Amino acid sequence: MSELVTAAQMRAIEQAAISSGKVTGLALMERAGQGVVQAICETWPELTIGAHGAVVLCGPGNNGGDGYVVARLLAARGWSVAVFAYGDPARLPPDARANYERWCRVGGCAPLTALDDSTFSDAAVTVDALFGTGLTRPLPSEVLNALMFASTRPNAAAPQRPPIVAVDIASGVDADSGRVIGGDEQGDELPYWPALTVTFGAAKVGHMLLPHAGDTRHKLVVAPIGVEDDIARAYLTWNVVEHLDLAAVRHIDLLGRPDISLQALELAKDVASHKFGHGHAVILSGPAGRTGAARLAARAALRVGAGLVTVAAPRDAMAENAAQLTAIMLREAEGAAALADLLRDKRLNAICLGPGLGQARARDLVPVALDATRDRDVSGVVLDADALSAFADDPVDLFTMLHDGCVLTPHAGEFARLFPDLSARLNAPAMTGPAYSKVDAARDAAERAGCTVLLKGSDTVIADETGDAAINAACYDRAAPWLATAGSGDVLAGLVTGLLARGYAPVTAAETAAWLHTEAALSFGPGLIAEDLPEELPKVFRALGV
Numbered sequence: 001m002s003e004l005v006t007a008a009q010m011r012a013i014e015q016a017a018i019s020s021g022k023v024t025g026l027a028l029m030e031r032a033g034q035g036v037v038q039a040i041c042e043t044w045p046e047l048t049i050g051a052h053g054a055v056v057l058c059g060p061g062n063n064g065g066d067g068y069v070v071a072r073l074l075a076a077r078g079w080s081v082a083v084f085a086y087g088d089p090a091r092l093p094p095d096a097r098a099n100y101e102r103w104c105r106v107g108g109c110a111p112l113t114a115l116d117d118s119t120f121s122d123a124a125v126t127v128d129a130l131f132g133t134g135l136t137r138p139l140p141s142e143v144l145n146a147l148m149f150a151s152t153r154p155n156a157a158a159p160q161r162p163p164i165v166a167v168d169i170a171s172g173v174d175a176d177s178g179r180v181i182g183g184d185e186q187g188d189e190l191p192y193w194p195a196l197t198v199t200f201g202a203a204k205v206g207h208m209l210l211p212h213a214g215d216t217r218h219k220l221v222v223a224p225i226g227v228e229d230d231i232a233r234a235y236l237t238w239n240v241v242e243h244l245d246l247a248a249v250r251h252i253d254l255l256g257r258p259d260i261s262l263q264a265l266e267l268a269k270d271v272a273s274h275k276f277g278h279g280h281a282v283i284l285s286g287p288a289g290r291t292g293a294a295r296l297a298a299r300a301a302l303r304v305g306a307g308l309v310t311v312a313a314p315r316d317a318m319a320e321n322a323a324q325l326t327a328i329m330l331r332e333a334e335g336a337a338a339l340a341d342l343l344r345d346k347r348l349n350a351i352c353l354g355p356g357l358g359q360a361r362a363r364d365l366v367p368v369a370l371d372a373t374r375d376r377d378v379s380g381v382v383l384d385a386d387a388l389s390a391f392a393d394d395p396v397d398l399f400t401m402l403h404d405g406c407v408l409t410p411h412a413g414e415f416a417r418l419f420p421d422l423s424a425r426l427n428a429p430a431m432t433g434p435a436y437s438k439v440d441a442a443r444d445a446a447e448r449a450g451c452t453v454l455l456k457g458s459d460t461v462i463a464d465e466t467g468d469a470a471i472n473a474a475c476y477d478r479a480a481p482w483l484a485t486a487g488s489g490d491v492l493a494g495l496v497t498g499l500l501a502r503g504y505a506p507v508t509a510a511e512t513a514a515w516l517h518t519e520a521a522l523s524f525g526p527g528l529i530a531e532d533l534p535e536e537l538p539k540v541f542r543a544l545g546v
C-alpha cells in the first residue's frame, strides 16, 4: 500500500521539509523539473538521441516554475524550446520567478495567446505547466483555449499535435478529486488527455480517481524529489502537522502489491487447520431462474479460501441449484423464519445477500441476517445489489439495522439509491477546489451507515467509520476494463464474504477482495467473463507466493 496525498498534505510536507532546513524550495523545484525531463526520456527513448523541439506552457505559480526548469534543462540538451506564459511573470512566486529569470538568460517567452499552428510543427512534446495542485477555480478561458488548441489537430490534413506531458497534473483537474473544476453534468471532460503525467513525491488522490484516471493510454510517473520519507505517514509527525489543518489528517491508501503480499501469509492456509478453521460462508440465492449470481458469489467465496460455503435457496430454486453445485453445499431457506433457523448455527460466520436475490426476498431476509449476526464476536454480512436497492424508499431503516461487521458493496446506481444527497453532490459540477470527491462520498456514506462501504468502479473506494479510505485503482498499468461484464460484481461480493468467513476484518476483507478481483482480471486478460474470475485466483495466489 502506498499513501496518496491531497494538495494540502503535499504542501504541508514540502513546507515542513523547507522549514526544517533539509531542502530549499528552489532545490525541490529543480528536482521536479529533472523528474519531468527524465520521465520524458524514459517514455520516448528516441528523444534521448539528437536535438528535438518542445513547447512549454507556463502558468502563474510554482507549477509554472517547474515549467521554466524543464525548458532550461531541455535547452541544455540542445533542444529548441518555445516557452509561452500565462499571467505576468513579474508576479510569479519567488522560486518560480527565479527560474523564469534563469530561463530568460537562455531563451524567450511569449504570451500564451501567441500560440499558433506553426508553434507545434517541430515539437516532439508539449509540456503543460500551467496549473498544478494550486488550482481552485475553473481555468481562465485563455488557458482552456490554449490547451484545446495544443491538443487538437486543426484539420484532417494537418499533422497530429505532439503528445502533452502534464506537470504534476493536467491543468484544470483538481488534485484531490480528479475532477475538472468548472466541468459539467455531462461528465467532467478533461481539457485534454495527457500522454504522460509526472507528479512529485507521491501520487495525489485525484490521479487515481475518474475522470482523471479514466484513459488507458495515459501514463503516470511519480518522480522522487527528496520528501518521500516524509510522506510515509509523516504528516502525523509534529513538524508536518503544524503546517496542516488537523481535520485533513486522514489517510488514503492506494492498494498495491507489496502490502497485499504481506497478507499472503494470511491468505495461506495453516498446515494444521481443518475446514472449520477457515469459516463457513452462506450465500442467499434468489428464486428459480435467477440463481446464477448467487453461485458466482459462492464459487468466489470458496476459491478465496472459506472452509465451507453453503447456498441457501428458496424451495423453487433447489433443483436448479442442486444441478449445478458440487463442492458448495445447498440448504433450503424459503423465508425469514427458515433463515433465522439456519443462522442459529454459530459456525456460519459470513453471509452474503444481494446477488440475484430479488427485492421482496431481500426486504424479508436482510433484517433477519443483520439481527442474527449483530452481537456475535465473529460474523460478517455483505449486502450487495438487491439487498441495497430494496431499501431505496427508506435507507434509514437499513442504516439503523446495520452493524460494524457489515460491508456494503454498491455500484454508483445503488449508491445513489441509498445516499441520494451524497450522489447528487458528487455528480454536481465542481466549481471550486478541493472538490467533493468519490473518497469523500464513500467516507460520508460509511459514517452514515456505521460500517464499511465499498463504492465500485475502475476507481473503487473503500472506507469505514474511522474516516480512513483506500482506493483500488484499476487504471494506468492496472487497467482492467474487461471487468465491466455481467456478474463480476457478484464475484466481488463473494470474495468479500469468503474473506470475512476466514476472519478478515470487514475493511481488510473489502480491500483485499477488490485488489484480488482486479488481479484476477489482469491475470486472465481479454475475453474475461465473470465465471473466469474465481478460476483465476489459484494463479494469482501462486504469483503472490501464497
Ligand SMILES: NC(=O)C1=CN([C@@H]2O[C@H](COP(=O)(O)OP(=O)(O)OC[C@H]3O[C@@H](n4cnc5c(N)ncnc54)[C@H](O)[C@@H]3O)[C@@H](O)[C@H]2O)[C@@H](O)CC1
Binding pocket: 011, 014, 025, 028, 029, 030, 032, 059, 060, 061, 062, 063, 064, 065, 066, 093, 130, 131, 132, 133, 134, 135, 136, 137, 138, 139, 140, 167, 168, 169, 200, 225
Ligand atoms: N511547493 C513546492 O515546494 C513545490 C511545488 N511544486 C509545484 O508547484 C505546484 C503548486 O504551485 P502553486 O501552489 O503555486 O499553484 P499552481 O502553480 O498550481 O497555481 C498558481 C496559483 O494560481 C492561482 N489560481 C488557482 N486557480 C486559478 C485559476 N483557475 N485561474 C487563475 N489563477 C488560479 C492560485 O492562487 C494558485 O496558487 C505543484 O503542482 C508543483 O508543480 C514543485 O515545484 C515541487 C515543489
Ligand SMILES: Nc1ncnc2c1ncn2[C@@H]1O[C@H](COP(=O)(O)OP(=O)(O)O)[C@@H](O)[C@H]1O
Binding pocket: 411, 456, 457, 458, 460, 474, 479, 480, 481, 482, 483, 484, 485, 486, 487, 488, 489, 490, 491, 492, 517
Ligand atoms: N472499466 C472497469 N475497470 C475496472 N473495473 C471495473 C470496470 N467496470 C466495472 N468494474 C468492476 O466490476 C464490478 C462490476 O460490478 P457491478 O456493477 O455490480 O456488476 P454486476 O452487477 O454485473 O455484477 C465492480 O467490482 C467494478 O468495480
Ligand SMILES: [K+]
Binding pocket: 063, 128, 129, 130, 131, 132, 166, 167, 168, 169, 170, 171
Ligand atoms: K499542469
